[in-house]
Amino acid sequence: MMRILLLVCASLMMSCGHVWVSPNDQAASQAERDAQEKELNKIEEVLAQEKYAEALAAFQAFQAEYPQSGFFMAARLGEAQALEGLGQWTQAVAIEREVSLITLKEQPEIAALALYRLSFTYREIGEDSKAAAALLDAQRLGNYLPMQITKVEIPARLAAFYASQGRDKEAASYLNDAEKGVEKVQQEKPEGLAKDWLPRAYYQMGSISINQLGAENFSEFIRGERVVQVYLLKVLKLNDSKWSPKALNYLNEMYRELDRLVVAETSHQNQIQMGGAFFDLIEGADLFRPLEGQRQTTYEKDFFAMLSLMRKKTEELLYSTRGGMELTEESKKLNSLKRAGRVKADSLLPHEKKSTISLPLKVVPTEDPNL
Missing domain, CATH: 1.25.40.10 (Tetratricopeptide repeat domain)
Structure with a gap:
């Protein structure tokens, strides 16, 4: 608060x-x-x-x-x-x-x-x-x-909204603004800036309410969260005593609620569609899993352990049919949904090395004619 x-x-x-x-x-x-x-x-x-x-x-x-x-x-x-x-x-x-x-x-x-x-x-x-x-x-x-709200938090939350509506260009533009805002606050350090401003801002940027989450808006939620969940993963890496556990709790609650909705869906076709969207979210988070030998916080270890279980469970759902025969292990390997990926290094976070994954394509912000 x-x-x-x-x-x-x-x-x-x-x-x-x-x-x-x-x-x-x-x-x-x-x-x-x-x-x-x-x-x-x-x-x-x-x-x-x-x-x-x-x-x-x-x-x-x-x-x-x-x-x-x-x-x-x-x-x-x-x-x-x-x-x-x-x-x-x-x-x-x-x-x-x-x-x-x-x-x-x-x-x-x-x-x-x-x-x-x-x-x-x-x-x-x-x-x-x-x-x-x-x-x-x-x-x-x-x-x-405060600058961190105007330049960082508001653009990121707008990016999540536009992404949820399928308006990728606007989402990328606002996400670009948020990234520039982080750099601006970091450089200018306005008077009164709290020491924990960065993890707090990242938490506000990445947490989308799940209070009204249901099967009817499942896909929209996934589209929005895919854009901003990276900020919650950054909070885990920052190892902040207040905001890192908050981010971990939110991520755990969100993933478990999404999993619950997928499992509870009675329509096989809808369940597969929801499971596929959920898997995309899991895979997006998995791109930021620290590589073997890289330094991890306790919060990262806990989250990615949970994510591995979610990934396995969702893969099994996607490779099977309700009441039908599950595919063999060989078929799973041949049709594996796993794709390789690496984490994009963040210059604002310690102990990270450069890698190849970037945020959504940066678009030069323009005036939105739809607003």
């Missing part, structure tokens, strides 16, 4: 008092504003510790006690983030929409952050088009967001 005050204040290189104080709050003394800011920061500490129920109650209490505060809408947005953590997506969407509209003119920093959060909550309730629209709106307010 985002630290609202610290994140926005750091990105703007301004004092929180200046950012959040509204005209209605001018009568309040500086001491009162400082006290309110301090209290809200404490609540955000609770939110950052993922104590969502406690944070929710505290944000609501803050709003009740300080209804005229210039920090009121910041607390309102904090309430929405606590609701996200509790999985109450519909309520979070309603608040984030309200906040984005109310703060757009006088507090665009909050509006921009609310729109960015909307892109996640819309996705959780299955409103993918609205999620993409929220990302584009947040991008238009990019001057009020």
Whole structure:
């Protein structure tokens, strides 16, 4: 979850008092504003510790006690983030929409952050088009967001959306923007940039909600995840104490849910189609498996061990028919689905060597006539 005050204040290189104080709050003394800011920061500490129920109650209490505060809408947005953590997506969407509209003119920093959060909550309730629209709106307010969100996370999430829709050219363009954004942030190191910005950004770039995943949108999900799962694999390699286990948990949960959907499909034809798409995702991840002798993190070892089991299981499904005879081992070898591949080295990650796999074809970004 985002630290609202610290994140926005750091990105703007301004004092929180200046950012959040509204005209209605001018009568309040500086001491009162400082006290309110301090209290809200404490609540955000609770939110950052993922104590969502406690944070929710505290944000609501803050709003009740300080209804005229210039920090009121910041607390309102904090309430929405606590609701996200509790999985109450519909309520979070309603608040984030309200906040984005109310703060757009006088507090665009909050509006921009609310729109960015909307892109996640819309996705959780299955409103993918609205999620993409929220990302584009947040991008238009990019001057009020940290560089790593505007230049890295938003383009990558848009790339996943366009890929899921089969719009490969747009997906490649946004993915190219995201890669350039990583380089830009790395070079400029804007003030207030957290030490763990890179694994956090990669995690946000690669994780697509599986809350609404089902057989009806299975292929679309696979197309989107194939574009961005590489970022989760980069998080595993970074060996970050917070974000690497989060990435591993997400990958494990995602692959197991996809496998469950394939196995549960009752139509043999659909099952084979879904299994084939799933195998492509597995194979895409397998291209980034460290070679024998290369250094691996514990997170990589765990993930690729799981991936090997998934690959074997899916291959067996694709080579057999429900209730029919499985092909012989010789036939499997002759018709093997395995293809050789190597990992593309990432200059931002340590202990990697150059290899031949590249990201999707880079396309010079152009104005999208469809938006």
